[in-house]
Amino acid sequence: MSNDRARPPGPTTAHQDLHSEHGALRGEHPGRARQPVIKVADLAWLEFEKPDLARAEVFARDFGFAVAARTGRALYLRGTLPGSACVVVRQGRTSRFLGPAFRAAGRADLDRLARATGHPVRDLREFGGGQVVDLADPSGFPVRVIHGTEQLPALPEQPPLPLNVGGSRTRTNATQRPPREPARIQRLGHVVLETPRFTQALDWYLDTLGLIVSDFLFLDGQRDRGPTMAFIRCDQGSTPVDHHTLAMHLGPRTGYVHSAYQVTDLDAIAAGGQYLAERGYKRSWGIGRHIQGSQLFDYWRDPDRLMVEHFADSDLFDCDLEPGWAPMSASGLAQWGPPATRDFLGANPTPALIREVVRALRADNEIDPGRLLGLMKAMNR
Template structure:
C-alpha cells in the first residue's frame, strides 16, 4: 500500500494522558423521550430534573450520559478523566481553555473545558469521587466441544434491557481530520491503534486508544473519521456477553425503536456489536468482547471499505453512513471544501463511492 499522506501518530510528549472516557453530553428538546430510549437501551437514570437527566451503567461512575434540555437536538461533547491536578493546570493554559472549575455534578471534582479543532466540547476531569458499583448478572457459561461446563442446566438470560456496564467509546466525523487527530494525541496522549486509508494511502479513519503504559486498554476509546463537517457518528456501551447484545436487540425491537446495524463482529477492535438509533437518529451500540492493547502495540494501517467493518454479520448498510443534509450542513460542506486541507472533492467522491 502506497502511503502518500502522513498517518495519525502518537505524540512524543503529550500535555496530559487521559485515563478514561467519563461521559457524553447531548442536548435534546424532549428529555422524557430521550430517557425512555436510554432506559430501554440499558442505562439507569440517577438524576432527573426539568433541564437535565443523568444516567449511568453498573461500573463505579456516578454517570456516563448527560442529557440537557435545549430547543434543538445535538451532540455537544464528552468528558475525559485525567490523573492529577497538575494535568488540569497544564490543560487550562491551552488557547481557549477555561480555568479550573469545581464540578457541581454528582461525584464533584474539578474540570477544565476545552474545544477541539472540530468544535466539540471536551471536559477534562480530575478528583471526581467514585460511585458504588451496581450489580449485574454474570457472563453465561458456554459448553464447547472441548469442555462441558454446564450439565443439567439451561441458558435463560433475563428478558429485559441489558445491563450497561460502562461507556466504551465515541466516534466522530470531522472535516479537519489531521489537525483533530493530532490535537488528541498531543494534549491527551491518544495512540492510533489502527488507521484505515483510501487506495492512494490517504487516512480517513483513526481508531485511537488511551496510553496507560503496560495496563491494557480498549482498542479504541475515540475514533475519528474524515467527513465533510463535524458530526456525531455513534457511541458504544459495553454489556456482559453476547447474550446481552442479543437480548438488547429483542427488547429494543419489541419497544419499537429503529435498528441501525448488527448483530456482527468487527474486524478492528473485534467487538460483537449491535447498533440502534435514538429518537433523533443518533446511533448507540451495544458491544462485548473487545480487544485490549497495551501502549507498546504499533499502529496498524488497513484499506477502508464497507466490507472491512465486520468479520461476520450483515454488511454495513449504506444507511449507516448516509450523511444528514440540512441547510447548515450544506453550508458547512462548501465552507470546509474551501478551508480544510483534508477535504477535497476527489476525497469526497471516493468516500461516497465506498459508503454513501
C-alpha cells in the same frame, strides 16, 4: 501527510498482523506525540442535549442505562460498573451531541493542562462535582477534562451465561433461557466523530490529551495523502485499554456519528436487541463482529435518530502496539454480520447532506473533490 513528527522510541512492531494487514510505511504518521501535554486516563462521560428529558429517560432505560440522578434540567445516566455517570443529557431546544469529557489521571494534570492552554481549572457545580478544564478541539467540539468527580458504587451485573464449548461442559441438567430484558450497560466504551479537519483534530488529541492511535484507515489509491480515519486509545503504559476510546473519520460534516456502551456478552446484545425491537426502536446495523477493535456490535437509533451501540468482547492494547494501516471500505468494517447499511454509513443523499458537502468543498479544510470521490467509493466497496 507531514513526516516532521518524529517517531517516538519504544513501541513494538511485532503485533501488527494481529489487528491490521499493513504496518506504517516510512515517513507516515506515527500515531502518537513525543511529548503530549498530559495523558488522559479514560473517557469519563458524553454530554447530549434533548428537548424531552422524559422521553430520553424511557429510551435510556430500554437501552440498558441506570439513572444516577435527575434534576429539572439534566439527566445523569450510568452503567453497572463503579465510576462516574457516563452520559449527561441536558434540557435543550434540539437533540444534539455537546461533547466528550475525559478523565485526567490526577489533579496535577489539570493544572498542567490549564497552564499549557490558558484555560483555567474550575469547580463543577453539578451532580458528581469535581474540577474541570474546558477546551475546544480544532473541529469546534467542546472537550472537558475532569478530575475528582464522585465515584458511584457498582450495581448488580447481568451475569454472562455459562456456555458448553467443545470439551468444556460447564452447564448440565440446566437449560439456557436468557431473559428478554434490556442489555444492562456496564460502561461507556467510545465515541465516534466526523470532521472535515481530520488531521488537525487528530494531532490535537495526540498532542494535548496524550491519546495514541491503534489503527489508521486510508482511501484506496490515496495512502500517500495520509489516513482518513483513526481509532484512538488512551495511553496507560503497560495497562491494557480499549482498542479505541475515540474514533474520528474525515467527512464533509462536523458531528457525532455514534457512541458505544459495553454489555456482558452476545446473549445480552441479542436479547437486549429483541427487547428494543419489540418496543418499536429501529436497528441501524447488526449484529456482527468488527475488524478494528474486534468487538461484537449492534447499532440502534434513539427516538431522535442519534446512533448508539451495544458492544462486547473488545480488543485491549497496551502502549507497545504501533498503529495498523488498512484501506477504508464498507465491507472492511466487519468480519461477519449483515452488510453495513446505508443508514449506518450515513450515505443516504438527503438535502441536508448535499448542503453540507457543498459547504465543505468551499471551505478551508481537507475536503476536496478527490477526497470526496474516494470517500464515496469506500462506502460502496
